[in-house]
Amino acid sequence: MKLYRCKDIAKACGVTPRYIRRRAEQENWCFTLKRNQNGRPKRLYFFSALPPDIKQKIIEHEVDLSEVPRLEVHDQAPCPILPKHLNNPKIARKFKVAQFLRSLPRGAGRESAAQMLADLYGVHRATIWRWVQWVENRNVKTQENDFVLPKSKAFSPQALAYGMAVYARNMRCGRKAAYRALQQKAYRSNWKIGDYSSFTRLLKKVPADIWTRIEKGELGFELECVPKIIRNWLAVPVQSIICGDQKIFDYEIYDPETDSIIIPNGYLWMDCASRFINGAWIELGHYNSFTVGYSLREALRYGVPEEIFTDWGKPEGSNHISHIRKSIQELCYTGNFSDFTDKYYFSHKKAQPMKPWQKPIENIMNQIDLILKEHFPPGYRKRQADAWTNKEVQKKLKSERKKNELMTVHEFIELVFKVIDEHNQRKKRLREGTTIVPAKIYKEGLESQTRLRLPDTTLDYICLPTFQRVPKQGKVGVQVRKGDFREYFSFKLSGYEYVQVSVDPYNPEAPAVLTDPEGNFIDLAEPVPRAVPGESNTVSERFFKARAEYMKEIRTKAQALKDAFGLVDRKEVLAIGKTAHTARKARKEKDFREEAREHQKKQAKVVKMEARRERKRLAQALEEPVLETDGRFQIPEDSRARYRLWKDLDARHDELNAEEYAFWKHFQSTADFHAYKTLEEDFGDAFLGCVK
DSSP states (O other): OOEEEHHHHHHHHTSOHHHHHHHHHHHTOOEEEEEOTTSOEEEEEEGGGSOHHHHHHHHHHHSOOSOOOOOOTTTSSOOSSOGGGGGSHHHHHHHHHHHHHHHSOTTSSHHHHHHHHHHHHTSOHHHHHHHHHHHHHTTOOOTTOOOOOOOOSSSOHHHHHHHHHHHHHOGGGOHHHHHHHHHHHHHHHTOOOOOHHHHHHHHHHSOHHHHHHHHHHHHHHHHHHSOOOOOOGGGSOTTSEEEEEEEEOSBOEEETTTTEEEOOEEEEEEETTTOOEEEEEEESSSOOHHHHHHHHHHHHTTOOOSEEEEOOOTTTTSHHHHHHHHHSTTTOEEEEHHHHHHHHSOOTTTOOTTOOOSOHHHHHHHHHHHHHHHTOOSOBOOOOSSHHHHHHHHHHHHHHHHTTOSEEHHHHHHHHHHHHHHHHHSOEEOTTSOEEOHHHHHHHHHHHSOOOOOOHHHHHHHHSOEEEEOOBTTEEEEEEETTEEEEEEOGGGTTOSOEEEEOOTTOTTSOEEEEOTTOOEEEEEEEOOOOOTTOTTSHHHHHHHHHHHHHHHHHHHHHHHHHTTTOSSSOOOOOOSHHHHHHHHHHHHHHHHHHHHHHHHHHHHHHHHHHHHHHHHHHHHHHSOOOOSSSOOOOOSSHHHHHHHHHHHHHTGGGOOHHHHHHHHHHTTSHHHHHHHHHHHHHTHHHHHHHO
């Protein structure tokens, strides 16, 4: 909600601030306190809590809605709203609201402005946006439009405008249907109209580009009507410009671990020069910032490009992706598709020769869908425009659900990366008039040029989501996502007010990288196991464990794109910086811990084997019958007598034979021995006298 100072309210109402302060105190206006630059508290009043007359003055001060643009149907484009209709206060109010909101650019407080208008007129904010949609659906045209109706003696201007408007709103019905609707309207309104042939001739006088723009939209108009220039992406070095976008797969898959149906998403990155898909990641659900970061990591393994373009929407605009962009901002440029349009789309002022105008990633998405359909996978769920076709598709999907014929997660992962590999290996006919194989062009381009390549450890560290936390008792807690809360422990956390924690979102058992606020490496923190009884087999636990296994498989498949070119053995050009140093220290610490853990496992295994051999040998020795040849060594049945015998054997330890040594070794590990030993230490000679 927007807040207003007393000075701003007074300026909008044309009164003094003293009057506003006095009235606010008398009427108890709701306010909040906020300190200014000098540290003094200032009162800020909520717009929703202001009186109606004050709200009206503020709206009229911020935007002038007093004048309503004149509509001239005789000279302008067809419009179902006539000037006489604007005399209706309800229609005029809708038009004022729509004109005000459409005049504001996106991101310039349109939602808050809509809320202000809703509070002013006493309606809900959704009603304001319905008014705007109502006006836009009627195609209101003002004097700024330069389209003029064709001149005709047989048709009155009102009739011709109405007929063209009916035909433009639904061109699929045809011209004859529009003429019949015009006849009915002309009969009721007493308009002058000509015959059908005259109407068709007038429609043909309208430029064909205008009908194309109405029928196929802005993109279809650019594809068919905008003149092209010679362009060639192959003139651009590979891996210099990459673009990416989300991919919502049109299939349902089955997860046997959680017994649920999933609609998978993905994120794909493509090299604009060769059309090679160099980065791919699959998300079991809706894509998020982790999907974008991990797919970008796979694309950056081939080398750091000069420009990166994508839709920096909500997941792409998160703190995690902002951290990645900040880490590579000195190496490459990250821009929006609007910047891509201004630079590479067709424009009379900005058109560049040898550069294509179309965003290539959209075409690649369509090709991926076509190759997927060639494999005839089950679970196709996309709704069709045709009613009968859509009914059959949904019927088939429902049958596959009942019969458990949907693809499993493993099968879907295998299929998607197989399709990506097929796309990269297929021949493609380009608009430039040549035929290429993306993988071949991409490989030759990488081998013929030297491009900055970051180590895998640095890329892994950059793409990990980072959280700032305050350590408590050597622990830090991180809420990675909903239902995934983790705790990490490290002895080196003491002494820090707050630290940065970098975690692997797809592997709860992986250690976290701890750094100070400046990015210097502190330690690796081990995850704290959850010791809650009865919660180790819940649905959430099984879901996170299963997803961790799936993500390992996806990472293996994604890295196989790079391994196919043999680029792993090629020498990498390292970028030296604080991020690289921190990643290197974290990798060394992790390798050291893994080696120490393996060494401990080996040592424990050796000790266990030795203990097993000793137990076996001792058991065999005790199972052997007591020597009765000379009758000198027999094991008594009384526990005190056994302890007295052990004392005697211990006194001549060096002169024992095999049977005596076996008894002496075995008895000192029994409970009777420890009990009598304690009594001897406590009572000394008194206890020994009782034993004797």
